[in-house]
Amino acid sequence: MSQLVTRPSGAIAVMENGPLVSAIVVTRDREAHLRECLGELMEQTVASRMEVIVVDAGSTQCEWAVVADLQQRYANLAALKLPSGAAARGINMALKMASGKYLTILDATDRLKRDAYEQLTAALEQDSAAMVAYGDTCFTAIAHESFANHTSYGKVIWPDYTPQQLSQLSEVAPHPLWRREVHDSVGYLPEGYPSHGLREFLLKVVQRFRIQHIAEFTGLKLIAAVPQSAPQQAPQPVEVRSTPTAAAQPATSPLQSEPVTAPLQSEPAPMPVTEPLPAAGAEDAYAALRPQLSGDDLEQAAAALRQHLASYPGHAVAHNDLAAVSYQLGYTDQALLHYREAVALEPDEDVYLKNLADLLYVDMGQTDEAINIYLKLLERSPRDVETLLNLGIICEGVGQPEAAESFLQRALEIEPANMAVRERLSELRQNASAPAAPATAATATTPAAAAEEEDDLTAEDHYLKSQELVNRGDLAGAEQKLQGIVALYPEFAPAYNDLAVLAYQKGDKDTARRNYEKAAALAPGNNTFQKNLADFYFVEGYDVDGAINIYLDQLRKEPLNIETLMSLGKICAILDRPEEAETFYGKVIHLEPWNRDARECLDTLKQAANS
Numbered sequence: 001m002s003q004l005v006t007r008p009s010g011a012i013a014v015m016e017n018g019p020l021v022s023a024i025v026v027t028r029d030r031e032a033h034l035r036e037c038l039g040e041l042m043e044q045t046v047a048s049r050m051e052v053i054v055v056d057a058g059s060t061q062c063e064w065a066v067v068a069d070l071q072q073r074y075a076n077l078a079a080l081k082l083p084s085g086a087a088a089r090g091i092n093m094a095l096k097m098a099s100g101k102y103l104t105i106l107d108a109t110d111r112l113k114r115d116a117y118e119q120l121t122a123a124l125e126q127d128s129a130a131m132v133a134y135g136d137t138c139f140t141a142i143a144h145e146s147f148a149n150h151t152s153y154g155k156v157i158w159p160d161y162t163p164q165q166l167s168q169l170s171e172v173a174p175h176p177l178w179r180r181e182v183h184d185s186v187g188y189l190p191e192g193y194p195s196h197g198l199r200e201f202l203l204k205v206v207q208r209f210r211i212q213h214i215a216e217f218t219g220l221k222l223i224a225a226v227p228q229s230a231p232q233q234a235p236q237p238v239e240v241r242s243t244p245t246a247a248a249q250p251a252t253s254p255l256q257s258e259p260v261t262a263p264l265q266s267e268p269a270p271m272p273v274t275e276p277l278p279a280a281g282a283e284d285a286y287a288a289l290r291p292q293l294s295g296d297d298l299e300q301a302a303a304a305l306r307q308h309l310a311s312y313p314g315h316a317v318a319h320n321d322l323a324a325v326s327y328q329l330g331y332t333d334q335a336l337l338h339y340r341e342a343v344a345l346e347p348d349e350d351v352y353l354k355n356l357a358d359l360l361y362v363d364m365g366q367t368d369e370a371i372n373i374y375l376k377l378l379e380r381s382p383r384d385v386e387t388l389l390n391l392g393i394i395c396e397g398v399g400q401p402e403a404a405e406s407f408l409q410r411a412l413e414i415e416p417a418n419m420a421v422r423e424r425l426s427e428l429r430q431n432a433s434a435p436a437a438p439a440t441a442a443t444a445t446t447p448a449a450a451a452e453e454e455d456d457l458t459a460e461d462h463y464l465k466s467q468e469l470v471n472r473g474d475l476a477g478a479e480q481k482l483q484g485i486v487a488l489y490p491e492f493a494p495a496y497n498d499l500a501v502l503a504y505q506k507g508d509k510d511t512a513r514r515n516y517e518k519a520a521a522l523a524p525g526n527n528t529f530q531k532n533l534a535d536f537y538f539v540e541g542y543d544v545d546g547a548i549n550i551y552l553d554q555l556r557k558e559p560l561n562i563e564t565l566m567s568l569g570k571i572c573a574i575l576d577r578p579e580e581a582e583t584f585y586g587k588v589i590h591l592e593p594w595n596r597d598a599r600e601c602l603d604t605l606k607q608a609a610n611s
Helices: 031-041 063-070 084-097 116-126 182-186 194-206 279-288 298-311 316-328 332-345 350-362 367-380 385-397 401-414 419-433 447-455 459-471 475-488 493-506 509-522 527-539 544-557 562-574 578-591 596-610
Strands: 004-006 021-027 050-057 077-082 102-107 130-140 177-179 210-222
Touching: 021 031, 021 084, 021 116, 031 050, 031 063, 050 063, 050 084, 063 077, 077 084, 102 116, 116 130, 116 177, 116 210, 130 194, 182 194, 194 210, 194 279, 194 350, 279 298, 279 316, 298 316, 316 332, 316 350, 332 350, 350 367, 350 385, 367 385, 385 401, 385 419, 401 419, 459 475, 459 493, 475 493, 493 509, 493 527, 509 527, 527 544, 527 562, 544 562, 562 578, 562 596, 578 596
Parallel strands: 021 050, 021 102, 050 077, 130 210
Antiparallel strands: 004 077, 102 177, 130 177
């Protein structure tokens, strides 16, 4: 048995438009805390619009029985039980099960202010640009206390996170709340990290989106008790001055790190080679270092990390963090050494690869290696906007504006609302179209030379010129240029596709159809041209069966393509074939449980069937 999911045996809670919040509660051998945690969650001021999913991450105690008992009272409580070997995947499985508009994670020992989720959701509802909201945190070492009545062991007012700052912190604010759709852009939580990988997840989010900090204490975190003579301090946020982060910086100064303000000292001596200890103990030993890593003393943090790595030289996370601290202290060579070591130990971890590439380009001037790393990242995640933006910035910096424009254009197609990409692309095109200096007698180009230069251009060169005309709003000039391209290069499919688009905008549907068909015939492997033709066939009613056949052919090539499945579902619904439409929408929801469009379409079908 790989997993087990239970839901209440009684009536399922019906919430208009779905739950507002899905809270994922993670427990492992916390039976004594779980009932209190769930009871307090059910008293949240927005509890009537909440869904709670308990993840039993391989517990040896009886949390499962506690959940089963509470499910008799709470219709909005579900549970996911996994064996210990699969526990690391449990959180992401629960996030994919969740149907709330906003998502959050907490441990069974955590406690929240009664209106915490009301305040956090309100912050996101009021600021549509923010993707995550988080509050400040209280700490206690006394178990079974509530937020309203607890013994304080310290409080933390978390900073307003920036990418540079967040990359340096080993502790981040617990209990953040985020929009479900953020997973479409940054993926799910990375597995194998402390604190459920929230730090690494938030780092990906803040590099692309805005994060909202609210000045309210919203949660209570239980920390380990220590002897009274040495009271434990709650983790303190680190003030970060600079870091080699690339695309997340403002568009006016991309890929440029601030000068290191810490005094430069002699670099630390290499770590002594010792017999490595078992890797299983590395995480526990690293967790014990958090108080030293969470303060303002970067030298102390670096020393603690070096001592840790002397015992656990194969701990990639510690190498990555020591690299970041070393960079802060001005030890660039040490930072490079440890970033390389982190990548060597875990070559499939994108965060380490990105950190290495940023440092290579920003500080070391090793452009070729940085580009190779970003291309590797892009191969793994072709729709990663951050990687595309970085490649665009680097290509522009090394004098390759065409390649830069290509990467930036792809990024903008994936995220049309990304203003950093849009501004960068606009600036690049403005620079490219800036008028040249007046020609002198020595540099003036004769008409014959200009014609000869024009003849040397490839089809792609001519096509780029047509795109510049489109960007300047000269559609007539672009159409004339494209007509010239197909006259010179009758097999160049992109020109036919663009001519079809321009013809359709003018209302010349017959010309649009001929050009869409020509582009699709010349480039049968180009999914965009095939989809454009299918959309035209269906929307204009020229050949509905032909549109379906094209979509089905695309689905055979990419059976998990969400856009194609949605298109087929909508076509079948319009053609009054509800069973087939329901099948396509069901596949979408199976692949993307958070896909609101598919859920709404499926609900519409069911309502129509019931009426």
